Amino acid sequence: MRILQKIGLIIFIIGITIFTISPFIGSYKVTDDILKTNLSEQQYANLSKKLNEKLVGQKFSFAWQISSVFVNEYELKNEAFKNNQEWDKVMYDNPQEVALSLTKSSATGFYATNILLFFLLSFGFGVLGAIMYFLPDVILLGPPGIKNNHIYRRPSTNRGLIAYLVFAYLIGFYILLYFYPAQLTNQILLVDPLSLLLNGNPASRWFLYGVLYCTVMLTMGVRMYIKYRNNKYQIVRTTSVLFFQVAFAFLIPELLIRFNMPSMDFKNAWPLNYSFFFDWNIDNLLNSGAIGAFMLFWGIVLTLIIVPVFSYFYGKRWYCSWVCGCGGLAETLGDPYRQHSNKTLKAWKFERWIVHGVLVFAVVMTGAALYTFFTNQNTLLGIETYSIQKAYGFLIGSIFAGVIGTGFYPIFGNRVWCRFGCPLAAYIGIIQRFKSRFRITTNGGQCISCGNCSTYCEQGIDVRWYAQRGENIVRASCVGCGVCSAVCPRGVLKLENGPEQDRIIENPIIIGNDGIKLNL
């Protein structure tokens, strides 16, 4: 069994190594035709001369050699236009995105002609190895139960060297994905066949991200099913997040593209889906006939009716740990790191400021965007509304949600984004705290203050603080993952939906001591 695990680990490492080094095993050849098909007319007119000089006809070993030349020329040209005040000639595209389409089309040689082989060697080996690593645990972990042995004795889950390597890897990946996609040309090429199959187009970087996301969640989902096989709540919840990721976040939006409809993740509610009310999105939906109108209607209903009503009945958990994609990744890939959330009072204070700050930011940005949509005015109080959107997209959408949100898993826990940054979580949190039937009930006097609940709370809630006082836990940030209840050795905690009466007990009495009748 242990040998099988070791072989699995080796296969996994081979898979991830091939995926990682794939940028170094390709070759690229740019032709004038490639320039013509991938550049807009304006870009071609402006840049073809220089690009022909520097790129066409030569063979390159790395995608960045092409993308850096392209981006450089693009920016030089734009600067020249700006200096000459030729504003009508300035190009407003994302040069990184164009560079990516250029490098993808230029890929040639063994790698580019054997994509399927490399797909199997990277994705295939990665998944196969990981599954081989997890499956023996059915026997190795012993009878079903809580399996947290050695979490704080292993460098991978106790902020050791391996954890820091994963930390650096994830951050590096997100930076390339968001800001230098051309560097991921060969990885994106891997999923081209799948993309053509699903939506009929070559893969974009977001398609690669979607495939990776689903693959990682499903694979780590296998680990969840094994680890928590004693706990039906965890099994059902894991199945739910996997379903919503694969069907709603990935398959449906891709198929919509295939049928020439606007792509939409129907479960992604504003303000997490922060661009929903941007004028280009509303215009796009309004110009897409009945389906577009329905999508617009659905998006509004989702945020204004479905989210609050469901949160009233079931608490925040129905979204954050049952449906949401960010939550889904946190509950699968992030599960081994859940213990690293900061439990101090300081962190809680910080959390309340920053998460509600992001919510305010999202509301202001959306308000400004709607102002632009309805009035066609691009400035509000002297501020360009697009610049607010751009700042939000960069700071919150990319850096906070992606680079920090996932990259920080191995060191700061799996819910950094959900706890400190997600504006939708802030919105639902307010509902959960003040108007909801959800609570975690504390079981009388049974708490022994051991600390398992607080340690394994991914949201950094000091669950024990409440449990040992006999007080129910009603907190805005609780995503209802149910792990506090699972790890409790004395059966003290139960997530449940019930009447609002007595949900919050201000001055609890710990029962069992008949001498004490009032807690004064």
Next chain:
Amino acid sequence: MENIVIIGNGISGITAARHIRKKSNLNITVISSETKYFFSRTALMYIYMGHMKFEHTQPYEPWFWEKNRINLIQDYVETIDFKNKSLSLKNGQPVKYDKLILAVGSKPNKFGWPGQDLKGVQGLYSYQDLLELEENTKNGIKRAVIVGGGLIGIELAEMLLSRNYPVTFLVREKSFWGNILPKEDSELIMRHMAEHHVDLKTETELKEIIPNNNGRVKSIITNNREEIECELVGLTAGVSPNIDFLKNSELDLDKGILVNEFLETNQKDVYAIGDCAQFKQHPKKDRKPIEQVWYTGRMMGETVANTVCGKKLAYNPGHWFNSAKFFDIEYQTYGWVFNKALENEEHFFWQDKTGKIAIRLAYDKDSRLFHGINTYGIRMRHHAFDKWLTEKRTVEYVLEHLKDANFDPEFYTNYESLILNEFNLKNNTYVKPKSKSWKRILSFNS
């Protein structure tokens, strides 16, 4: 301002300190030689198993003590001068008190076994014991022998097995925890222990511990003259009050520090609470004079805080309750269920087909009055049973409303119907389970 000094920073002492602070402005000093900050003793096992680090077992952040003006001293109290109300410490200056609370806890029992003080022989109670266990197992061991079949013993077995050290477990009784658990309950746990590869030897006692040339344990010999080679011996045959430093003082002692119902000792302004306290006569006649349980320590701490703050209060614990976890099987108990049915008492035991989930109810044969419940692998609401015991409900009433008491996580299999079917078959009754009612559940709290 009066100086309140508490010796011991376990659950009893710290609960007393917290409640004194809630109720008063008195000066509070807590002295402990074990650790600077309060930690949960019951969680020591999880540190060894790697579920938590030591700091996770501390329920309060370090700033808590300063903010609540609870002065912490890490030192060892050597003697107490009751006349001059002064404590002498091993390292620091003497400490004066106006009122003194002794919450000094327990130490593992040693029954005079030959070799009991050898290297590699230890109990598991204090933080120092945990450090010693780490030291004793740092190079790995081939086998450990645990002596004494109770809660600490099975926890120690789980700890050692988490690191794949084989464990032989010697139990004096016919079955595990046999002085508390009825036969079938105990068998359920023993089956589970076997599943976890514990080598359990019942009706077996330790006779002697044999050293090697370095003064470390090499093997043990049982009363059946069997020699078992091992590198660690865990002595977990219960604990007794940690009062050696008080012997030969004016304090009235027996096995523990003798107290009355107000937790007062024979010395003026000196109280004793928790594991170390022994009631001359327990205020409740169904209780033993020494209660070494987390929950009772907490209750005594809360009670003595009232008295110290001028509102004299007798210790008056409510219905008995307790809980534990045996490897993967959780155990809860409410009311009294003894290892054998009392006179005129009947037990009803049900277990599912896996033999890992079970409940046992004890009740009066004639009046049907419900006495208590043991549960294994099913969680139950404390409030429900507390209320039903107070209201003197019948066993039929309890079973009828069992769904109200269920505290398992959502989506778990419910066993009420199976339990009632079997009960009805055995007793020729027709009790039907009522569906869960939030109205009744909320009424438990009032």
